[in-house]
Amino acid sequence: MRALIRKHFNEWTYNPHWGGDGLSAIFQGENPILNFNASWDPIDIEDAVLPAIEEGYETETVPISLHAGYYDGHPNMPLEALVDSHEERFNSLLARTRRENSYLIEPEAKLLLEPHLHFLRRKMPAGTVVHRARIGFAERNYRIFERPNDAWFYLPYEGVALGAAPPSVSASGRMNRAGVSFLYAASNLETALSEVRPHPGHVVSVGEFRSSRTLMIADFSQVSIAEFSSSDERLNDYWLLLSIDRLFSVPIPPEERQNYVLSQLLSDVIRQLGFDGVSFRSSVGTGINYAFFDAAGFEYVVDSARSLHVSSLAYVSRPLRKLTREAN
Numbered sequence: 001m002r003a004l005i006r007k008h009f010n011e012w013t014y015n016p017h018w019g020g021d022g023l024s025a026i027f028q029g030e031n032p033i034l035n036f037n038a039s040w041d042p043i044d045i046e047d048a049v050l051p052a053i054e055e056g057y058e059t060e061t062v063p064i065s066l067h068a069g070y071y072d073g074h075p076n077m078p079l080e081a082l083v084d085s086h087e088e089r090f091n092s093l094l095a096r097t098r099r100e101n102s103y104l105i106e107p108e109a110k111l112l113l114e115p116h117l118h119f120l121r122r123k124m125p126a127g128t129v130v131h132r133a134r135i136g137f138a139e140r141n142y143r144i145f146e147r148p149n150d151a152w153f154y155l156p157y158e159g160v161a162l163g164a165a166p167p168s169v170s171a172s173g174r175m176n177r178a179g180v181s182f183l184y185a186a187s188n189l190e191t192a193l194s195e196v197r198p199h200p201g202h203v204v205s206v207g208e209f210r211s212s213r214t215l216m217i218a219d220f221s222q223v224s225i226a227e228f229s230s231s232d233e234r235l236n237d238y239w240l241l242l243s244i245d246r247l248f249s250v251p252i253p254p255e256e257r258q259n260y261v262l263s264q265l266l267s268d269v270i271r272q273l274g275f276d277g278v279s280f281r282s283s284v285g286t287g288i289n290y291a292f293f294d295a296a297g298f299e300y301v302v303d304s305a306r307s308l309h310v311s312s313l314a315y316v317s318r319p320l321r322k323l324t325r326e327a328n
Helices: 002-008 023-027 042-053 088-096 102-120 189-195 232-249 254-272
Strands: 121-124 129-135 139-142 152-155 183-186 203-211 215-219 277-281 288-292 298-300 306-309
Touching: 002 042, 002 232, 023 042, 088 102, 088 232, 088 254, 102 121, 102 215, 102 232, 102 254, 129 189, 183 189, 189 203, 189 288, 232 254, 232 277
Parallel strands: 215 277
Antiparallel strands: 121 215, 129 183, 129 203, 139 152, 183 288, 203 298, 203 306, 277 288
């Protein structure tokens, strides 16, 4: 419970000293921790959760601090929600990629990941089917005797043409450097389609690929916070892995593509540690994304390719806090 509060809530939303309404107020309405029911008695909710959260700081018997506390008599900055910010060691690596060559940072990145490999290892059995999408099509034909709206027929990319681009034409991507060929795929069709970022009017080729052998995947998508809830130090380790998962999954605007330097560095380290690929959550689809380091581990599922027309897109936005400047 305490770890989940830290994951989803900034301290100033619940600490009365920072203007919050108290910890129990978190659970008096819809929240990401409990499956809230409006018919519940507020007193019953408070009685259920308060014993777990009434202590503010980590002790020998109480895991996870819920308050930042004081240093030399002065209040520390309020604790941040893990989902809204990056862990300190992650931020340090990101800052170094802006001023140092990647190979100089690799040893430190490897040391950060090695203690957590057993939480990341997941076997992908031979025969696992994944989905892939590519904007465009192989051929378009016109049949003169068909009705006008049905006159065009699209032949999708399939086989090698739908698979990973060869190294000679591989552009820099989220996980691969230019000239390095990875197979990007997803656990379902909707996610594969969303991840190629098509525009309305685009025709997209989609198809399936099947793994030809058992693969070892570094899975950042299903790391359980329960494994890291025994102390503040362990929760920081979870925060590190969560930060990496967000780096892999969150869309990066074209003007911030320098952030790919860190995701490419981390994928290199993961490959060096013996993994065949990486899986991470999708921020634009319901499934899981994959980046496989060797496309030869997959074979095209014959006749699985088809063409889709993108008719519309939906944008979801959220308001940001407004910065105000007081007049002098």
